[in-house]
Amino acid sequence: MSVDNKSGNLVHKKIDFAHILEKVRVFAPATVANMICGFDVLGFAVDEPGDEVLMYRVAEPGVRIRAIKGDAGRLPLDPQKNTVSACVQMLLTDLGIENELGIEIELIKHMPIGSGLGSSSASTVAGLFAINSLLGNPLSKEELMPYCVEGERLACGHGHADNVAPALLGGITLIRGYAPLDMVRLPVPEELYAGIVFPQVDVPTRDARQLIKEKVALKDAVTQWGNIAGLVAGLFQNDYDLISRSMHDVIIEPTRAILIPEFYAMKQIALDNGALSFGISGSGPSVVAITRGQEVAQVVTEKIQQHLSANDIDSFKYVSSVNIDGPKVLPFNA
Structure with a gap:
C-alpha cells in the first residue's frame, strides 16, 4: 500500500460531534524492527509488551497530558514535547477541529523505554488509534500512518516506519520505500x-x-x-x-x-x-x-x-x- 506524506488535506473529513465518544482505552503492541536482516525496511508486531493510552473528551479545547505512568518520570508532560499529544494535535489540526475539541490523555507505559522494542512507536500508535476511535474512526490506518511516522521523527530524529508500520497494521511489514511511504504486509507463518x-x-x-x-x-x-x-x-x-x-x-x-x-x-x-x-x-x-x-x-x-x-x-x-x-x-x- 502506498501512503502519501502528511499533507493537511483531511479537512474534507466530516466529524459528527454528536457521536464522538467520551472516553476510550487503547493498547498498541511492541515491535521487533529490522527483523535481523532488514534494517529500516522490515519489522513485526508482538503480543507483549505494549503501551496503553486512556483518552478523554473534555470541555476545554486543546490537547493535554493528564498523567504518565510507568516511565519513572522520563517522559515530558508538555503536550508540545510529548510525541503522543503532539501527534494527536497535528491530526486534529489537519481535520480542522483543533479549536472545537478538548482531549486529555493518560499514557501507561507497560514496556521499558530505550529497549529496542519500539517504545515510542507503541505510545504514538496507541494515541493516534485512540483519537481516531474517539472520533468514530473517520480515518483509515493508511491515513493515520504519516502521523505515526512523524511521531518517530519527533522521538528519535529519524522518521522511519519499521516500528510504527507493524505496530499500527499488525503482522510483518516490508517498507518498500519512503517517498512516498510504500508498505507491504507479508505472510506470517503460523508457528x-x-x-x-x-x-x-x-x-x-x-x-x-x-x-x-x-x-x-x-x-x-x-x-x-x-x-x-x-x-x-x-x-x-x-x-x-x-x-x-x-x-x-x-x-x-x-x-x-x-x-x-x-x-x-x-x-x-x-x-x-x-x-x-x-x-x-x-x-x-x-x-x-x-x-x-x-x-x-x-x-x-x-x-x-x-x-x-x-x-x-x-x-x-x-x-x-x-x-x-x-x-x-x-x-x-x-
Whole structure:
C-alpha cells in the first residue's frame, strides 16, 4: 500500500460531534524492527509488551497530558514535547477541529523505554488509534500512518516506519520505500515465534544509529540483499529452513553488537537450543530469537536469562507469536 506524506488535506473529513465518544482505552503492541536482516525496511508486531493510552473528551479545547505512568518520570508532560499529544494535535489540526475539541490523555507505559522494542512507536500508535476511535474512526490506518511516522521523527530524529508500520497494521511489514511511504504486509507463518530478552543495559537509539557506517562493501550489500529476498520468499512459502538461512545480518549487527554485553554468547545459546535465527531487536539492547514454536522460544529465553544472571546482568523476557492485529480498543474498566 502506498501512503502519501502528511499533507493537511483531511479537512474534507466530516466529524459528527454528536457521536464522538467520551472516553476510550487503547493498547498498541511492541515491535521487533529490522527483523535481523532488514534494517529500516522490515519489522513485526508482538503480543507483549505494549503501551496503553486512556483518552478523554473534555470541555476545554486543546490537547493535554493528564498523567504518565510507568516511565519513572522520563517522559515530558508538555503536550508540545510529548510525541503522543503532539501527534494527536497535528491530526486534529489537519481535520480542522483543533479549536472545537478538548482531549486529555493518560499514557501507561507497560514496556521499558530505550529497549529496542519500539517504545515510542507503541505510545504514538496507541494515541493516534485512540483519537481516531474517539472520533468514530473517520480515518483509515493508511491515513493515520504519516502521523505515526512523524511521531518517530519527533522521538528519535529519524522518521522511519519499521516500528510504527507493524505496530499500527499488525503482522510483518516490508517498507518498500519512503517517498512516498510504500508498505507491504507479508505472510506470517503460523508457528513463527519470537523469544525476546531485554538486558538491563542502556543503548540509546540515537547513539546506536551513529555507529552505522554510511558506506558498505558491495559484497556485504549483495549478501544482505539476498538474505532479505530469501526471508520474504521463505515467509510466502512457509519455509522455515529458508527463513533460518536468510535471517543473517552482515552490515548492522557487527557494529551494534559491540554495545550489547554477552551478545555473541547469547546468540550461541539461542542457536544451540533450536532457534532459527538470533539478532538485535531494533537498535537494541533487546535481542530476539526467532523460533519455530513457542516451546523453543521459552527454552531459549530462559537459558539466555540464566547466562545473563550469571554475569550479573538483570533482564526481562517476553515470548510471543507475531501479533497480526496491531492496536485494539480495550474495555475501559478491565
